[in-house]
Amino acid sequence: MNYRNKFYRKLFSVAASAVLLTSIAVPAASAHMKEKKPDKPYELTLMHTNDTHAHLDSVAKRITAIKQVREENANTLLLDAGDVFSGTLYFNEFLGLADLEFMNLAGYDAMTFGNHEFDKGTATLADFVKGAEFPFVSANVNLKKDKNIKKYAKNKISTNPKDGEIYKGIVKEINGEKVGIFGLTTAETIDISSPGEDVEFTDYINEAKAAVEAFEKQGINKIIALTHIGLNDGGGDNDLILAEEVEGIDVIVGGHTHVKLTEPVLVEAGKEPTVIVQAKEYGEFLGTLDVTFNKNGKVIEYAGELLDIDGYQEDAEAAQILNDKYKPAVEEMKNTVIGNAAVNLNGERGYVRTGETNLGNLITDGMLAKAKTINPNTVIALQNGGGIRASIDTGDITLAEVMTVMPFGNSLAIMQLTGTEIKEALEHSVKDVPTASGAFLHVAGMKFTYDSSLPAGQRVQSIEVKENEGYVSLAPDKTYAVATNIFTAKGGDGYDVFAKAYSEGRVSEPGFMDWEVFTEYVSQQENQTVSPVVEGRIIDLATN
Template identity: 55%
Template sequence: MDFPSLNIIMEPYILFSKGDGNVGRGSNKLKGILAVAVLGTSLFTPVANVSYAAADDFELTVMHTNDTHAHLDNVARRITAINQVRSEVANSILLDAGDVFSGTLFFNKYEGQADLEFMNMIGYDVMVPGNHEFDKGPAVLAEFVKNADFPIVSANIDYSNEQVLAELVAEEKITPTVVLDVNGEKVGVLGLTTVETAFLANPGENITFNDEVESAKAAVQSLEEEGINKIIALTHLGYSKDLKVAEMVEGIDVIVGGHTHTKLEEPVVVGAEDGVPTIIVQANEYGKFLGKLNVTFNADGVLTEWAGQLINVNAKDEAGNYIIADDETAKALYEEKKAPIEELKAEVVGSSNVFLNGERSFVRQGETNLGNFIADGILAAAQKALPETTLAIQNGGGIRASIDAGEISLGDVLTTMPFGNMLVTLELTGAEVIEALENGVSKVEEKQGRFPHVAGMKFTFDPTLPAGERVLEVLVKTDEGFEPINVEQSYTLATNAYIADGGDDYQVFKKAKDEGRITELYLPDYEVFNGYLQEVGTVEAVFEGRIMQKVHDVASKSTVYEAVNEIVARSIITLDNGQFYPTQAVTRGEAAQWLTTALNLQVPEKLTVFSDVEETHAMAGAIAAVKAAGIFNGYDDGTFGADDTLTREQMATVLVRAFEFAATEKAVQITDKEAISPSHVANVEILLQNGISTGKDDGSFAPHETVTRSMFALFLQRSLHN
């Protein structure tokens, strides 16, 4: 196989044993860490304190990417940037630090092969596998490796018991190290992949992940025994692990990292003060940046000069045009690969027997069945990787649309969760969980996106109290049921990377992340949702009472307490400064408004459907909606009577129409049947037959009695659950 940009000398595969650490150049020492400023004055050329190079010095430009995650929308510009750098320097190599797989529909469709076509096109020199390269199991990774025009370096993974990959090791397509011949100079590259891949992905039972530090020491020793004194560690370990490798492994000159999506705008230097520095770089995520590191080695292979920058592939000028132009060949290939993605969006990925409520006004102020389903999916996905995860939070602002009952397409999923936020877990105390919930409900009256949908717990809050003091009770789910949260206990909570980084003002999450109490699982939210759909089958998600508002004027022992709380929590009826006014009469206009909300009725374009309801009427939309749905027909004179009180017999008719209740064979006795208006008799009987009403204690129905707010809440709750 030809590797067009460089001559490559393959090292034989070795399963490295643990060493004693006494390898490499220099003495064993504690190295300091230094960030070196290297901001550029132009798009491609970094500024550095560069002295005149000695005759035996070797200058090298290392271009690098990591965690591209199937984001190909900018690949044509990335290729232009790579070609530009190559035109400017004499010696360059192009490396990828893993996680090409998973993240957009390009991966769902092509399983990495589309990305690979572009990587082959531009001529990558070496890649290390990331944890996501194992997402689809060994066979899919093997197909990727087979078709790659570059080697895969993997020094800490034992593939010997996994046949499809062991064969590629034998063919030296996968190897612990490679030696690149760059215009006569030998540069060694070793590969390290996080041992967490075993539980973050799906490598199977036959692949073993060995200690990264010990494997790195052995790989360096192997390269040095071949006379190589310029060594790059291409890693998918994460920034903190890269620092550890730099501290503990002698002989590594450059670490090109990935996994944590870290944006190192400046190279980080370890050990500069002792004269044997190790440079660490990482280029953020999704191909947004092309990393460019210029280094100079002396005759002994020691770094003497370095300068680095991140080239912003997505940069635009003042007119909003991309500064870096598309490579036309790559652009044409991208458009070709993109076309089938639109067809993929129509693919049916699940079904629901219920309307899944993701309406903005609902998910930003209360519990919904869709919010519950998404939070449950987050918790289930996190538990597969980290079984100790018990809690989950999804911000309402991350839920962008509802899903109708029936078939669910991939396009529906992407419309509902369009951001591709990655799954993470955080280690939090109970007090910090409460603080997060406090933030979530602190702006509920403004319907901000921070509102928290939860799994593994339930809570009650009072929006009439000052922000920061609103959460009244938090109960966490245990094997014995729900118990009060322990403020001192540590909990593992799953959420998305956006709010884990302080988005929607979740500063308590940001603090935990900054302190290293985070595990990044790198599963995009839509894949989490899609996976949970497959696991559950047909969705039956319901309102469960996970999030309740304090109602001040309904006693907890009242027969309508649960109904009122649910209707309030569903955001069907809103409180007035904590008051529900349970005995207040319900008007026909209010009933129309509440049914429109409860059933998510569509408001028609024409709002003037009754002679007494102008378009400017506050309830015109809801009244037009219930008329269009056949729930209210109005009076014989063409009026609606929005301010008229609703009677019990009218309520019976509108509920039967709204929820399409049917007559049953159950016999009902109504002692005041003769008092019911003829047009309502059948519907009153149907309401009783379906158990929505049980009538009065004396067997009467009291058809002309005014409906109170608590009564309507009770009958509406029963209807919703019927």
């Protein structure tokens, strides 16, 4: 990437392709948004990350990419939209402080809190905050009553923010121009993490309006919302609603939903447009957004790109820190025994992609148990066979084995589905049997029969859901809370019925990696020993 190529994208790619969701009506002629001869336009390059979840093996490449973007652009900001915590053994061992060392090295300008920043309570978060060489922003999180973190919480808009302190918003002066940045964190955090009773989450729309007003009173007309509420999340707050309801936000740098926005989303709901970006997950990409403002602070040009970190060389200093200080302890942790298997846990490809296995049952049982702690109404869990990659032999279960079984780090999602939609999903699950398919679903909280001799789409014969009184027939018109992994929830393996629910905001994303959920569930069993069996949750009538 070089500056000339970036300029080319700003001139042409904006008009050609802004990502437009079905809920946003944008006239084709407005996508470019270029006015005639803007007076003193101001160009700013944003770099952004989100939902890195302690994936540090590629962090040295990320720092190289950051340095290169800074070399090519005069006015830059580096922002993180939350969920640095939780997801790999780097977090389990270092509780975010390993990530923090690299964020300080990279020179981040600001970060907002994700829900997972509260997973270990505010004492762990306070240690992270106080060591940061950048400020934090979150306008709708009130921390002034919490004993662990209140001394870092300033609860105001600051024109002179200090490192290691928390503000509703901050003002950054970049080459003579002032830019306002405020933060938002999903209110779902109360239910899906562990913030504690003294952390208060206030209405995100009201707080956003107040932050914009505060900036504008200071004459600041370039305003960025750094958010961890999701692009189109079903949890009650998201970036699309924010852009539509709050006037004056120029750019939303988002996280939480792990969306790979290869082009920005453009929302034109008010007097001025809002550009939304998000950079998927796990540090796989460094998001960049070139944005040009006119003298009134209106966005008149923009071009976004996700830089694939794999294409960069490692920064030597960062690589040495990782390899000498952090990686050895993580490699040692992989040998940790997390439980015992009294029986062989069958994850062989030919089995998990065609029928019920004891490992599939164990994984979905753990998924359902975790989901119930978040949403007690969850009654079903589903796991795609393609997400189970190996067996576990009888005896000690190590972390390394668990992460071999579930190597993708898929996180938990909870869908709201009708009985009719669940049946449609099960038909898709068994449509290829006896041919192996990664879409084959393992289940908990339900059982069903099908006949593989019948045509695809007509195979499922009975479906029962386990409720308080035992198993009852699935009701077509009833809505059920269904846990799965986020890959499947977004329509992976051809689950269009799930993708539709996701696009309609019927999916909540509490997070929690699949291997973590599995490990926690095993540790909760008596003597940390598991002996799951094939129990007739899925029966092919053609072979029985």
